[in-house]
Amino acid sequence: MPGIRRKLGSIARTIHGRVRPRPLVLCYHRVAELERDPQLLAVHPERFDRHMEILSRQTTAVPLHALVPMSSENPASGRAVAVTFDDGYADNLETAKPILERHGIPATVFVVAGMVGSREEFWWDELERLLLCVAPPFQTLGLAIGGRALEWNWTRGGMEGTDPGSHDGWTIVDPHDPSPAHGLYRELVARIRVASPDDQTAAIAALRSWVGSDGVGRSTHRVMGFDDLERLADGGLVSVGSHGLRHLRFANLTPADRRHQMTESRRLLEEITGGTVDEFAYPFGAPIDLPEDDSTELRAAGYRLACANFEATVGPGTNRFRLPRFLVRDWSREEFAHRLGQWFGHHE
Numbered sequence: 001m002p003g004i005r006r007k008l009g010s011i012a013r014t015i016h017g018r019v020r021p022r023p024l025v026l027c028y029h030r031v032a033e034l035e036r037d038p039q040l041l042a043v044h045p046e047r048f049d050r051h052m053e054i055l056s057r058q059t060t061a062v063p064l065h066a067l068v069p070m071s072s073e074n075p076a077s078g079r080a081v082a083v084t085f086d087d088g089y090a091d092n093l094e095t096a097k098p099i100l101e102r103h104g105i106p107a108t109v110f111v112v113a114g115m116v117g118s119r120e121e122f123w124w125d126e127l128e129r130l131l132l133c134v135a136p137p138f139q140t141l142g143l144a145i146g147g148r149a150l151e152w153n154w155t156r157g158g159m160e161g162t163d164p165g166s167h168d169g170w171t172i173v174d175p176h177d178p179s180p181a182h183g184l185y186r187e188l189v190a191r192i193r194v195a196s197p198d199d200q201t202a203a204i205a206a207l208r209s210w211v212g213s214d215g216v217g218r219s220t221h222r223v224m225g226f227d228d229l230e231r232l233a234d235g236g237l238v239s240v241g242s243h244g245l246r247h248l249r250f251a252n253l254t255p256a257d258r259r260h261q262m263t264e265s266r267r268l269l270e271e272i273t274g275g276t277v278d279e280f281a282y283p284f285g286a287p288i289d290l291p292e293d294d295s296t297e298l299r300a301a302g303y304r305l306a307c308a309n310f311e312a313t314v315g316p317g318t319n320r321f322r323l324p325r326f327l328v329r330d331w332s333r334e335e336f337a338h339r340l341g342q343w344f345g346h347h348e
Helices: 001-017 045-058 091-103 122-132 180-194 196-210 226-233 255-273 295-300 333-344
Strands: 024-028 080-087 107-111 141-143 148-152 238-242 279-281 305-307
Touching: 045 080, 045 091, 045 333, 080 091, 091 107, 091 226, 107 279, 122 180, 141 180, 141 196, 180 279, 226 238, 226 255, 238 255, 255 295, 255 305
Parallel strands: 024 080, 080 107, 107 238, 238 279, 279 305
Antiparallel strands: 141 148
């Protein structure tokens, strides 16, 4: 009989999910109009406005903490949605916040604390700038990543007519690389993503030297400064959370390094904003990028919840330190509404 009971319980949960949707968390990164967006991080401002219009009319938009935990003390249920942003790009303040205010949508912006006020770009943006914005130099590139010496023989032979700037619409999900520079970009994204902090820094420094760049980022890819972060938190509609001190894969870090990322990022963000920072989002955040279980470390660092990046709705049994989120792309009003409907029916 236990097998029959389990089967009936599964059917009941499925029927209940169809009748009564469960809350969900959305994950954005940027609200901007870009010439190229190989990582698919940006949503056009007009489309973001349409997304927020749909949320304001068809859902109950709530702060992230209102979904945790799902219990009698928290009334948020059904078609409740929490909006989040990762990384801390300046356009979260300049473009996204006015749209959020117009529609009355609360949001949490998870900020990489160590990047606040930096003139540099995030490493994936700098890779794009160094490899995909200009024709590469015709000379050998050597990098050391993960204890391996890597070399690309970047000679002129066969390179004519492969200026990467002529393929601005290319993204990382495209199956083919239109130039060797795109292939190198794809390979280095995969390698640097899982590299140690020292290897990440060394690889980007070597690429700058190879291209002849001073490391100063583009205004279009600027991260928030100290004053920006204060303005972001003004008014209380937008909350600031931590995305770590650096954008590092937590599965690669020692417990001591994880604690440092958690505690120092929180301390710095609270010092800048003058408010409480008790919400965290893992950089990258897919299950493969997460440590086995560091909820004790998060609690000790002062956090009450943490977001990951895998798709599921939020229910009573959801781990508050592994909150699932649905990644939003640059979709039309119709596509966003369609996916929203699908997500409300998506259970663990």
